[in-house]
Amino acid sequence: MVARIAKMLAVAVIAGLGIALSGAPASAQAEFGSPELIAAAKAEGKLVYYTANFAEIEQLVIKEFNKRFPEIKVEMVRAPGGQLITRVRTEAAAGKLIADIVDHSDRALMLPLVDLFQDYAPPNAADYNPEALISPKLWPRATIAWAIGYNSELVKNPPKSWMDLTKPEYDKMIGQVFAQSGGTTWTRIMFERQVLGEDYWAKQAATHPVLYPSGAPMADALVRGEIAIGPLLYNVIYQKQRDGAPIKIFFPPEGSPVNPYASGIPKTAAHPNAAKLFLNWCLSKEGQTFMIKELGNLTSLKVPPAYPEGFDPKVVKVWYPNFDQYVKLHGPWVAEWDKTFGYRQ
Amino acid sequence: MNGQASRRIEVTRSGAEDTRRRAFAGLWVALLLAILTFLVVYPVLTLLLGALTDTNPVVDGFSLRHLSITNFLTVLANPNVAEALFNTLVACGGGTAIAVAIGLLFSWIVVRTNTPFKGFIAAASILPLFAPPLVAGVAWSILGSPRTGLINTLFKWAGLDWHVDFYSLWGLVFVFGIYYAPYVYMFTSSALRNMDPSLEEAAEISGASAFATLFSVTFPLIMPAIVSGMLLSFIVMLGIYGIPAVLGAPINLAVLTTYIFKLTNWSPPLYNTAAAVAIILMMVTGGLVFLQQKVLSGRSYTTVAGKAFRPRNLDLGPWRWLTFGLGVVYLLVVVILPSLALIVAAFRKFMFIRDAASLFDMPQYSLMHFYSIFDNPLTLNSIYNAVEVGIITAVVGGALAFAIGYTIHRTRVPGRRSIDLISTLPVAIPGLVIGVAYLWAWIGIPGGLYGTIWILALAFIARFMPDTVKALSTSFLQIHRELEEAAWVCGKGMLGTIATIVLPLARPGVIASMTLLFVLAIRELGSSLFLYTSNTMVMSVLLLDYYEGGNIGKTAAFSLVQTVLLGVLIGGANWLARSSAQGSIAQRIR
Numbered sequence: 001m002v003a004r005i006a007k008m009l010a011v012a013v014i015a016g017l018g019i020a021l022s023g024a025p026a027s028a029q030a031e032f033g034s035p036e037l038i039a040a041a042k043a044e045g046k047l048v049y050y051t052a053n054f055a056e057i058e059q060l061v062i063k064e065f066n067k068r069f070p071e072i073k074v075e076m077v078r079a080p081g082g083q084l085i086t087r088v089r090t091e092a093a094a095g096k097l098i099a100d101i102v103d104h105s106d107r108a109l110m111l112p113l114v115d116l117f118q119d120y121a122p123p124n125a126a127d128y129n130p131e132a133l134i135s136p137k138l139w140p141r142a143t144i145a146w147a148i149g150y151n152s153e154l155v156k157n158p159p160k161s162w163m164d165l166t167k168p169e170y171d172k173m174i175g176q177v178f179a180q181s182g183g184t185t186w187t188r189i190m191f192e193r194q195v196l197g198e199d200y201w202a203k204q205a206a207t208h209p210v211l212y213p214s215g216a217p218m219a220d221a222l223v224r225g226e227i228a229i230g231p232l233l234y235n236v237i238y239q240k241q242r243d244g245a246p247i248k249i250f251f252p253p254e255g256s257p258v259n260p261y262a263s264g265i266p267k268t269a270a271h272p273n274a275a276k277l278f279l280n281w282c283l284s285k286e287g288q289t290f291m292i293k294e295l296g297n298l299t300s301l302k303v304p305p306a307y308p309e310g311f312d313p314k315v316v317k318v319w320y321p322n323f324d325q326y327v328k329l330h331g332p333w334v335a336e337w338d339k340t341f342g343y344r345q
Numbered sequence: 346m347n348g349q350a351s352r353r354i355e356v357t358r359s360g361a362e363d364t365r366r367r368a369f370a371g372l373w374v375a376l377l378l379a380i381l382t383f384l385v386v387y388p389v390l391t392l393l394l395g396a397l398t399d400t401n402p403v404v405d406g407f408s409l410r411h412l413s414i415t416n417f418l419t420v421l422a423n424p425n426v427a428e429a430l431f432n433t434l435v436a437c438g439g440g441t442a443i444a445v446a447i448g449l450l451f452s453w454i455v456v457r458t459n460t461p462f463k464g465f466i467a468a469a470s471i472l473p474l475f476a477p478p479l480v481a482g483v484a485w486s487i488l489g490s491p492r493t494g495l496i497n498t499l500f501k502w503a504g505l506d507w508h509v510d511f512y513s514l515w516g517l518v519f520v521f522g523i524y525y526a527p528y529v530y531m532f533t534s535s536a537l538r539n540m541d542p543s544l545e546e547a548a549e550i551s552g553a554s555a556f557a558t559l560f561s562v563t564f565p566l567i568m569p570a571i572v573s574g575m576l577l578s579f580i581v582m583l584g585i586y587g588i589p590a591v592l593g594a595p596i597n598l599a600v601l602t603t604y605i606f607k608l609t610n611w612s613p614p615l616y617n618t619a620a621a622v623a624i625i626l627m628m629v630t631g632g633l634v635f636l637q638q639k640v641l642s643g644r645s646y647t648t649v650a651g652k653a654f655r656p657r658n659l660d661l662g663p664w665r666w667l668t669f670g671l672g673v674v675y676l677l678v679v680v681i682l683p684s685l686a687l688i689v690a691a692f693r694k695f696m697f698i699r700d701a702a703s704l705f706d707m708p709q710y711s712l713m714h715f716y717s718i719f720d721n722p723l724t725l726n727s728i729y730n731a732v733e734v735g736i737i738t739a740v741v742g743g744a745l746a747f748a749i750g751y752t753i754h755r756t757r758v759p760g761r762r763s764i765d766l767i768s769t770l771p772v773a774i775p776g777l778v779i780g781v782a783y784l785w786a787w788i789g790i791p792g793g794l795y796g797t798i799w800i801l802a803l804a805f806i807a808r809f810m811p812d813t814v815k816a817l818s819t820s821f822l823q824i825h826r827e828l829e830e831a832a833w834v835c836g837k838g839m840l841g842t843i844a845t846i847v848l849p850l851a852r853p854g855v856i857a858s859m860t861l862l863f864v865l866a867i868r869e870l871g872s873s874l875f876l877y878t879s880n881t882m883v884m885s886v887l888l889l890d891y892y893e894g895g896n897i898g899k900t901a902a903f904s905l906v907q908t909v910l911l912g913v914l915i916g917g918a919n920w921l922a923r924s925s926a927q928g929s930i931a932q933r934i935r
Contacts, residue, residue: 048879054894059721075879082614094788096795098878210595216895224696225493245695
């Protein structure tokens, strides 16, 4: 009798386990969309992804997505922000917009194009910080944050805060990306003036920083020792630090300006279901956790599932720009910045 | 009576033939003009429209409503544009002077002297052409940075109190000069090779020294090649972005191309202003081309006539070791140093080099950048696409350039001057801006050109047409008319004459131009940026991605792959061409 009960129990447990096991992928996939969406996406089999982010970083994202959905091929077109917008506008006007997703770092450039995009919201839309959204059609697929990096072989007395970057002892050692380069840098420039003080730019400019057109070549210059210190996007320098480059990076205590991307699906998308599934995955807890842990991003989820290495939420406050000011102040402030830093247009 | 009738019939027949010939010439010119309109005039007009308005012609329609010269005025009133123009002229002028001096010297050493190992010098001296300008910039910044440059590190190690700084206008002049010396070399060496040495012999018999002969006979005779090479290298330098971008950025030194790139890359991008700057650049170039025609017109430069000759080598005696030494120094500076810099960068995990000893710290080296680039599925794709585009461009562009060059230089058909002018137009439009113009102009064409490899190939054919036509022109100018006349007398038609006389004689030039076109197409970045789509990505775009992604290691690794690939392809093609060409020219002349 006992033996029979034990046998029945065993069968029940095994059956239960079996149900649980076979149900696991289904419920995990449900996080990314309905079974119909997933089936339709797989039937489409591919999507074309336009992004202003660095190709290599996005390759990692695509690779991770393909671990979940190996049936969907993601074809990427990567271009710097200004050029990407020109391409999207021109293609759209000619009726030849190939993109199934447009992913851009400058929300102010995306907003005027919002009519090109279809209604889209991820399943976990309610979990997102409304501050990061400029339109219900455009989502903060990636949220990247500023930090300060330095070459540990060259800097013996490293800076500890944003204000330290104004110290005369770092004269001619600092690098900076110039203001006009795009949305992420503009966010930092705004932060510096609004949070660190009206005279921060002038004090920083007094250390004669080397000006770079974009963050990635500057990160490389930091590794090589062309410059010794500089504000950099955490995700640009994080990989190098992990690979063992002689650099250290930290989030300054005064705050970390963050720039949420704007990503949406054009109305003309030829592979709308695959596009939705890809964005759903990127915006899901799983996708965001991957980008935080492996790429060094932050997230615009209200409750972050993780933090990048070295980010202590008790110490560092993230700083979102006010979007109205982000649009309105851009022209005059960038002109002033150029003047302060002697950057010639 | 009978005689009169037959004469009349002859006249009528020749009249009919004349009409037919004229109609054919008319059709031919119309065809070329139609092709040129599509490839050049239409995109340039869209560009001009862009420069004169503040709209995107595709988005806002081709309208003339907002026409104004505001963009031009803004550009002209901006002192920074004037400064960028000044920097450009100094960098390109200085660079051209160096390129001509070096290129000419080496074509003479290689073609006309008995310098030892000259074949090797010749082969190696072309190598810098394979490296994209961006890579050359990166290599020289690794070598010549005032702070971390390997040259300075080595000086310090050797205890020398010397210091180089390539982040300067003079650094730019130097790198431009040595980087484009092979360009001049390619032009002048094929001219020297095709030159009948009897004139030089005559000079020497008359008592002129070798040196005097060189300057009073040889160089003046190949003047078209020298002027073309000079002009082209100047113009190509005008349009180069990569080198000044890398070397000028750290000291905020702008030239027109980096200025234009900034305009298109700013947020928001200012394409219309960029178009206005580009039009100014076009005017500078137009002036230069006009100057070249003024200098060359009305003189005879035919050096290839209907007489067999044996190219001769000047016996330099013990001096040949001096020319050999010069060759070695040249190779060291132009090829070996930058290649070493790239090799170090490609194999080293990180480019932080504290001192000379750390340069030899072997645990710092690995294959990780190569693994990483070949792990990326785009890498193989981009190589395949680039080679495909390169071949289409070289073949179609080479044939078109031959047709244009022949029409301009060997016929008297009306309209050939317009053909000359139009085919020279694209020369100085920076790739980035013409890329937008092509996008604006061609995206709307029905039939789905956009998104295919052909839109890239067409853009490259149009963009490099001036380079190819000019490269071919030198060959045409050298062939004496008497050779063609001889073929006509023997009853050959025009096409027969081209096939049996012109093509074989101009063969070195044709092969050189097609090779040049292939290399340029593979390297071209600016216009590809707007025209590639997800499945037509080419190597240059991926290379920029690696660079912009802050990966000097991967950039260097990928450019080594590209250089080796180009070297193998071009070496192979040249070898094939040479083995099949040998004898055949001599045979035909005989």
